Amino acid sequence: MKFNKVLENIQTYEAGKPIELVVREFGIAAKDVVKLASNENPIGTNPAIAKVIRSNADIAHLYPDDSMFELKAALSRKFNVQDNNIIIGAGSDQVIEFISRALLDENASVLMSAVTFAMYEIYAKQMGAKILRTASYTHKYDEFMEAYRMHRPKIIYLCTPNNPTGDATSKEEVLKIIDAVDSDTLVVVDGAYMEYAAAKDPQYAITPNDLLKYENVIYLGTFSKAHGLGGMRVGYGIAQAELIKELHKMRPPFNISTLSLAVAIEACKDNSFVEESIALHQEQIKRYEAFAEEQGFEYIESYTNFITYMFDETMDATKIADALLKRGVIIRNLASYGLNAMRITIGTVKQNDVFFKHFLEVIA
Template sequence: MKFNKVLEGIQTYEAGKPIELVVREFGIAPENVVKLASNENPIGTSPKVAEVIRANADKAHLYPDDSMFELKAALSGKFDVGDENIIIGAGSDQVLEFISRALLDEKSSVLMSAVTFAMYEIYAKQMGAKIVRTASWEHRYDEFMEAYHMHKPKIIYICTPNNPTGDATSREEVLEIIEEVGNDTLIVVDGAYMEYASAKDDKYAITPKELLGYENVIYLGTFSKAYGLGGMRVGYGIAQPELIKALYKMRPPFNISTLSLAAAIEAAKDEAFVAKSIALHQEQIKRYEDFAKEHGFEYIDSYTNFITYLFGDTLDSTEVSDALLRRGVIIRNLASYGMNGVRITIGTAAQNDVLFKHFSEVIS
């Protein structure tokens, strides 16, 4: 069977290893496995959301409200935007897929930083588009502008805070890029971790409403991180109505489940849970910074719910990751991104105790 030629240049996205894999391969009891690889919320899901999921379990045979009226109303109230400005996706990465399908072809190019979310490249390559990367993993204005003027990309991706590095681009710098770019290029501002950045320093806080003044900008958000709904797969895009209408032509019917919709509606209301999640993160990430300093390796100042350690010539990220995996601790090796480092989700105090114990033993 012959497949589309564009598939030859696409690498399959490598998700974080599941707990079940460690249980099968190493015979470790599930309760003794600590998963800190996929940036899930370590305290789980809001109890109010869990109750709503249970209450709606008997509706699993029914399709959801495809207008998603209540969820859009909740997001409209949260961000002070209109229903017509919102599209819902099965995770924000589905909105990324809609964007690529709506805009790209084999004559197009897309621009992104040297190290960023892998799905930008994968969706672009599915459409035959060319990938252009800056030299740095940071979103540097001069590098983006040089590449923009040289290649005239159809899409520019600004992931802030950035995954998998954890750094953030200031609101001022993002707006500088937006102001410089012409309307023929779409700018995607991916704010999957924006709740963490906003809580740490409002210099990095970007709201969807302030981006609605630009016809060529879309803001992406998700319920997978601070809201604790990674397993429910709900994300959203916010942009001017003309762009949203175009993306709706890419959207299949009922693209999130009945239970996911109910969960997201309730999650959007429970800001107290989000505040609790962020407070835990701000408390525990200091331990990770101290651990790096104590053991003499670098870390990237994080504006997300994870931290990136850079080993330089001192350690090998693959050896460290594999050794921890055999001990039942799952972290993310960044070797596939061309970095000798690891990305670790900031866990609960108990999870972090286990991580630091094994980490210390491994590197000694």
């Protein structure tokens, strides 16, 4: 069987290892496994979500409202935008897929930082597009402008805060890049972790309304992180109505489930759970920063719900990650990104206690 040639140069996305894998391979009880690999909310979901799931269980056999009227209305109120500025995806990465299919072909190129969310590249390559990367994992204006002027990419991805590194780009710098780009290039501002950045430092806070005056910019958000709904797969894109209208041509019908739609609507009603989640994170990340300083290795200042530890040649991230996995601690090894580093989701107090205990034993 012959497959599309573009598949030859695409690597399968490597998701964080599930708890079930550790249970199967190492015989560790699920309750004893600490998963700090996929940037899920460590305190779970808003208790009101469970009630919504139970109350909607009897209509799970029905397709959802494909207009997603209530969810769009809730997001409209939340961000002070119009319903026709919004598209809903099964996670924000599905919106990235819509964007790629709508704009890219074998003659196009896509520009992104040296280390960033892998799906930007994967979806672009599926369309045969060329991948351009800056030299730095941070979003440096001069590097982006040099590549932009030379190649005139069809899409520029600005992931802020950036995954998997955790750094962020200020609103001033993001707008500076956008203002320097002409309308033939779409700028995607991926704010999957924006709630964390906004809470840490207002100069890094970007809202969809900050970007709506631009016809060639789209903001991406998700319910997977601060809202704790990773398993429900709901994300969104917000842009000018004409751009959203074109992206809707890429969207399949009923692309999120009946239950996903219901819980996303509920999640928009009360921000106290998000505030609680961020407060825990801000408290616990200080432990990770202090720990790195005590042990003498570097970390990237984080504006997300995770932290990235960077190692020199005396430490091997792959060996450390493998040893932790055998102990029931799952973190994200960043070797596939070309980094001798590991990304750790900031967990609960108990989860973090377990991580530090085993990490110290492993590096000893």
